[in-house]
Amino acid sequence: MATLNKELLKSGFKFPEDLQVQEFPENLPERVIQFGEGNFLRAFVDWMFHQMNKNKLFNGRIVVVQPIAEGLVPRINEQDGLYTLILRGLKDGKPTELKEIISSVSRGINPYKDWDAYLKCAEDPHIEFVISNTTEAGIAYEKNDSLENKPPVSYPGKLTAYLYHRFRHFNGDAARGMVIIPCELIDRNGDNLKRIVLQLSDDWNLPEEFKKWVKEHNIFLNTLVDRVVTGYPRDEIKDILAKLGYEDELVDTGELFHLWVIEGPKELSERLPFTKVGLNVIWTDDMTPYRTRKVRILNGAHTSSVPAAFLYGLETVGEMMDHEVMGKYTRQIIYDEIIPSIDLDKGMLTEFADSVVERFQNPYIKHYLISILLNSSSKFKTRVLPSILEYKKLNGKLPEKLTFSMAALIAVYKDGHVEGSAMKTMREKGEFTMKDDLPALEFFENVWESFDGSKESAAKVAERVLANTAMWGEDLNNVEGLAEKVGDYLYQITKDGIKATVEKLI
Template sequence: MNAVADTTTLLPLDASTVAKPDLPVRILQFGGGRFLRAFADQMVQRANEAGVLHAGIAIVQATDAPDRAASALQAQDGLYHVVLEGVRDDRPVREVTRVECVRAVVRAHGEFDRYRELYLDPDVRVVVSNTTEAGIVWVEDDDLAARPPASFPAKVAALLHDRFRHFDGDPAAGLAFVCCELIEDNATTLRAYVLRHAADAALGEDFAAWVRTACTFHDSLVDRIVPGFPRDEIDAIQAELGFADEDVVKGELYGQWVIGGDPVIRDLLPLDRAGLPVVFLPDVRPFRDTKVRILNGQHSALAPVGLLLGCESVGETVARPEVAAFLDRLLRTEILPTVPGDPAAAEAFAAEIAERFTNPFLHHRLSDIMLNASSKWAARNLPVLLDAWGAGREAPLTTFGLAAILVVLGGGGRYPAGQVIVRDDPDVLAAVRDALAADDLVVGVRRVVDVTGWFPAADDDRAERLARAVAQQVARVLEAGAATALGDLLAVPAVPTDGRVA
């Protein structure tokens, strides 16, 4: 598309130009970021169109931070377009969906009464969440009486208790939670934290029993690369659409959603019956380990390395021979040996990922992947490292990825590719900047490791081992530059693996 939008002929995208269907709000969604909107919401829209679902979505902005996309979505009455591009049967495919199922966009921290009205709606049956890897966390002494509590698990505990009282403990008022956060056992962990908050706040055994029996929590695994707002193509896209859509989301055609747990969820979200790439299984763990380690683990390794090499996107980064060699060795010698299950299936998935990284239709910004990079590395790459250590192997490419993350986080966001906004846990950022300025880099990196909480206090040996390995690589990057440090790393012969981690 080379057309440039004539803004004088574009229609506004809102309820004045599009007749939205009158749908009951069945789904409460925590997180209105581009991923859920191009993934879950797009699938709900397609299922509605196919006649297998009749569901509206209420999007909840769960934090009090400003959100441009949420504001734009409110201004457009919840309407937006999803553009998916990829290759199918060796032919380019482009799918455009106008999402019309978003019924409300509400800020939990600024519109609490409206938020409460939504979560007490008897039509609501499902809660979908993507609060990022930093969202499902335990916050001590979070006030459940606050309007709302600070953390996502405390918000859920509070809304469930309010709903429990509002409906007099009716089992039919229970909710099904489908978590999309890229952490292990995402919904299972949320359930544990909700019950822990209930116990700490003395909400009563009747309520706890209702959570256990009337509510279901479904671990899920999501897979679609969604680079986000296509600012470089927005004029052409708007010209094609005929609407001044300021909240377009662009993503890859490929998608997969694996949802586990109680089979009741398939009746509540029958997305597979619309031919959508959704699979319902009792246990998502085998899929999770393969996907998180191979796809997301490579993302967390290549993004900081690419930024330090002066790249801006995934495609640009993987096109560099040294990065391609880095990823190939990372996969063969460190990631794949730790992926349980069928080796051939894991290798086939890895080959598929390599093709997806070079999708010519995607512009996946490295700076977007770097959002909350420290917690992402812990969820995606730390398990690979620990499995390798457990098998008696080192994992120098995995630790190099962390070293690159620390250099990026400690540099204030300035790289050859330009200014990048660093967004991570403030305590981690402070520790990283102190570490890079410290006289003893090992001590500084160890402080970062301690601040992250990756290891329990009793696990001093592994924390120190990680700090020493990463500090050495950070020092080399700072001294010689990322390109030389990467070249040095690849010049060392790879140690062959003699088996897979069970």
């Protein structure tokens, strides 16, 4: 089979009729530099720029930079930036599948191999937007990062090097400042990125004029992204490729729903006219309520339901929602515990929760629980713990199921052994690999080693986990009743099994 690339597009190849294929003029300039080449950005931002190009409203392409040494850039270049995106879900109540070849990406650069090509992008006056999604680990301050590194280790370090090169190349021209739009799911992503860029500029003794230029002529936006992206469809790839008729190692999949909330000046919506092509992009001067409802309800429901559902033996979010016990558990968590923990309009929260439940039930996508389990300990801190603490504050007692969900998460690491950078561990159904931050994995392995099956020792496990201030940002043993309840649930899970414990709970 021929591979998807520009040559195939021009060859007169007969693409399937239900696949949208559109060629743009070769000479569209690169206008966006994007850090990250993962599934999410390709199914969300790059898809959006493609929609604007189709309507001749942007007329520019995206140059993609690989933020870490290993990644997809070689493959992206082999396919001339082209890939197939499949979006599935219910539209107006009807099952719908949209298949499209996305051509908004011009090429990929691996800065670890081609630092000069990377810096050349800073000299290009057409490139005016920076996009990124480097996971929650990406917007991080690396104290030992250096401008001498080619490239600097961290994403903020790479961006600082880019901006400094641009500043020097254009002699501090105010008009050459960038609009920087991070998509990482951390709170106030733009503010944090700016803070780290300025911190590194200090660390690297960069000139005051440069810092002034960064502050005054570059705009860092805070954003919130929302679309379930299920990535490369490994289970059905053979069938998909047989229907497409060409080879594509970058096939990406996701749901139809999308929402991008951008906190920034309305004038920018003229330069980035997403809404003019019907995209669900909200420009706002306060993204906080959007973030709270999404992270606490959607991501919070995932992170609090998935450990128990996975231990129960289920594999996907769809299966979890359809399951008599786990479906009820998830809905109870959302409506009875997460919503009452959020101090925002209940009608608005319930409406959002209804749409989330519908999206979780999407029968046309497979969202694997094991991928949601990835890095669960840090996700629990930002996505679930605030609901536990605020529920207690507002209602004077602990939320039962969210408290149980903490025990279920701890139980995921029971009997685990760290091997390399992951953990081999067990559920009733058999062995699996748990991926998390290495210190977190080592900590859980160590904590469980002293467990002897007794109630006292389950309480000890809970107490030690709750005392991990590096993990939770505080000693959770100070939250009245939490250690006792988590210990009790842990004991029940280890003695009676996850199934009996959840069944009793709902």
